[in-house]
Amino acid sequence: MVVSVQDNGPGLEPEELAQAFDPFFRAASTESLGVAGRGLGLTIAKAVIEQHGGHIWASGAPGEGCAFSFKIPCE
Numbered sequence: 909m910v911v912s913v914q915d916n917g918p919g920l921e922p923e924e925l926a927q928a929f930d931p932f933f934r935a936a937s938t939e940s941l942g943v944a945g946r947g948l949g950l951t952i953a954k955a956v957i958e959q960h961g962g963h964i965w966a967s968g969a970p971g972e973g974c975a976f977s978f979k980i981p982c983e
Contacts (some may be wrong), residue, residue: 912977919970928966929954953978 918937920928927933932947950964957964957978968974 909982910979912975914973914975916973919968919972920974921970925966
């Protein structure tokens with residue numbers, strides 16, 4: 909099964925996409941947009957998905973929003 913969620917937000921720089929699943933990482937735009945959090949949500953999601961034999965990834969570009977997708981086996 910593949911699940912994707914896409915937004916139309918400010919997007920992420922390529923360097924930010926590479927770090928999106930790192931613990932405590934917060935994109936530069938989150939502070940200016942007033943987004944609260946500790947930078948653990950995607951890290952936790954990655955751990956849970958991988959524990960179920962899956963894979964998670966992100967794509968997007970500045971000004972174009974982002975898509976977060978994951979794939980897990982269904983049997």
